[in-house]
Amino acid sequence: MPHLQIGPHTVTPPVVLAPMAGITNAPFRTLCREFAGGRGLFVCEMITTRALVERNDKTMQLIRFGPGEQPRSIQLYGVDPGTVGKAVRMIADEDLADHIDLNFGCPVPKVTRKGGGSALPYKRHLLRSILREAVGNAGDLPVTIKMRKGIDDDHLTYLDAGRIAVEEGVTAVALHGRTASQHYGGTADWEAIARLKEAVPEIPVLGNGDIWSADDAVRMMRETGCDGVVVGRGCLGRPWLFGDLVNVFAGSPERTRPTLRQVAVVMRRHAELLGEWLEDEARGVIDFRKHVAWYTKGFAIGSQARRDLAMASSLAALDELLAGLDLDQPWPAGAEGPRGRTAGAKRVVLPDNWLADPWDVTAAVTAEAESDTSGG
Ligand SMILES: Cc1cc2nc3c(=O)[nH]c(=O)nc-3n(C[C@H](O)[C@H](O)[C@H](O)COP(=O)(O)O)c2cc1C
Numbered sequence: 001m002p003h004l005q006i007g008p009h010t011v012t013p014p015v016v017l018a019p020m021a022g023i024t025n026a027p028f029r030t031l032c033r034e035f036a037g038g039r040g041l042f043v044c045e046m047i048t049t050r051a052l053v054e055r056n057d058k059t060m061q062l063i064r065f066g067p068g069e070q071p072r073s074i075q076l077y078g079v080d081p082g083t084v085g086k087a088v089r090m091i092a093d094e095d096l097a098d099h100i101d102l103n104f105g106c107p108v109p110k111v112t113r114k115g116g117g118s119a120l121p122y123k124r125h126l127l128r129s130i131l132r133e134a135v136g137n138a139g140d141l142p143v144t145i146k147m148r149k150g151i152d153d154d155h156l157t158y159l160d161a162g163r164i165a166v167e168e169g170v171t172a173v174a175l176h177g178r179t180a181s182q183h184y185g186g187t188a189d190w191e192a193i194a195r196l197k198e199a200v201p202e203i204p205v206l207g208n209g210d211i212w213s214a215d216d217a218v219r220m221m222r223e224t225g226c227d228g229v230v231v232g233r234g235c236l237g238r239p240w241l242f243g244d245l246v247n248v249f250a251g252s253p254e255r256t257r258p259t260l261r262q263v264a265v266v267m268r269r270h271a272e273l274l275g276e277w278l279e280d281e282a283r284g285v286i287d288f289r290k291h292v293a294w295y296t297k298g299f300a301i302g303s304q305a306r307r308d309l310a311m312a313s314s315l316a317a318l319d320e321l322l323a324g325l326d327l328d329q330p331w332p333a334g335a336e337g338p339r340g341r342t343a344g345a346k347r348v349v350l351p352d353n354w355l356a357d358p359w360d361v362t363a364a365v366t367a368e369a370e371s372d373t374s375g376g
Contacts, residue, residue, distance in 0.1 A: 014221070048077050177208070297335050
């Protein structure tokens with residue numbers, strides 16, 4: 001089976017669960033890992049560096065890993081080199097994780113307006129300073145980065161960012177093959193992943209974007225020459241995709257096609273794990289609501305049942321609603337394909353004159369650009 005090397009961590013198969021804010025918490029990672037038989041790398045939700053160094057209560061809860069999670073992988077987002085350095089040092093000194101990923105892919109206007117997220121790599125010196133602080137404070141921990149292609153087609157940043165990452169000692173780079181202006185629209189440009197692979201032959205390149213099935217992952221690796229894949233929306237309501245990914249890389253044709261009864265068992269377990277993690281059953285079931293439409297996509301259960309499931313606030317209510325469904329339905333054709341964010345092109349809101357000088361050595365971004373938590 002092919003593998004991916006992230007510093008001291010050998011990831012077999014070369015598959016990474018994409019960090020997704022509000023989704024890839026310990027319960028979801030646990031489910032995905034179980035289906036994968038413990039194989040792969042499962043990244044936690046994005047953590048802002050400022051909240052981490054301030055030891056914000058919610059942040060400290062988000063970085064708790066479940067038993068057996070190894071390597072523990074944290075994604076950080078920060079815009080200020082000093083704060084990023086402090087956050088990384090805190091993780092290293094206090095043994096809070098085994099791998100640190102830095103997020104430079106967020107396209108949300110609230111963030112790019114201040115020069116953060118996917119706008120930041122445009123300022124090459126600022127990007128370099130952040131990476132230098134991160135790698136310099138990480139001790140033995142591998143530091144990786146995740147980014148988009150750039151701001152828009154006229155302002156691509158990924159090749160420069162890749163070279164800067166290599167020069168600063170970053171262990172691996174992941175590319176989501178879209179620009180910020182594309183948001184989640186259109187299709188991911190896998191060709192760009194191949195270009196990045198050529199530009200940074202020294203370190204592993206991970207490809208990301210539009211892997212909806214295990215076979216897509218193999219196709220991406222074959223077509224781009226990338227060293228591993230990062231899977232995001234494809235596993236929403238489909239944590240068993242990680243089992244399929246293990247199978248496909250092992251050369252097995254076996255794929256999971258669960259009946260609604262089997263899906264219902266996973267839904268119940270997901271909600272239960274969330275409740276245990278939040279130490280509050282009702283909060284767990286309420287947090288689970290966002291997953292209902294993804295799990296049930298394509299099954300003939302009717303809009304009322306979908307609505308009711310997405311209103312449940314106890315495990316007993318969820319059980320009763322699930323039991324009332326026609327559970328013998330086989331996996332439907334309509335269950336395949338896109339789920340989650342799909343919204344297309346938007347104008348990227350940037351600070352005044354942001355595009356004037358990519359090599360501006362004085363570029364800085366204020367902490368306001370860290371206030372968003374909606375990710376990539
Ligand atoms: C709900 C949601 C939350 C996300 N949060 C993050 C995040 O916190 N950090 C990050 O780097 N990317 C984040 N992303 C982007 C994904 O990691 C991934 O790059 C993107 O969805 C493209 O991959 P996919 O086509 O496999 O979904 C998020 C995406 C979604 C849909």
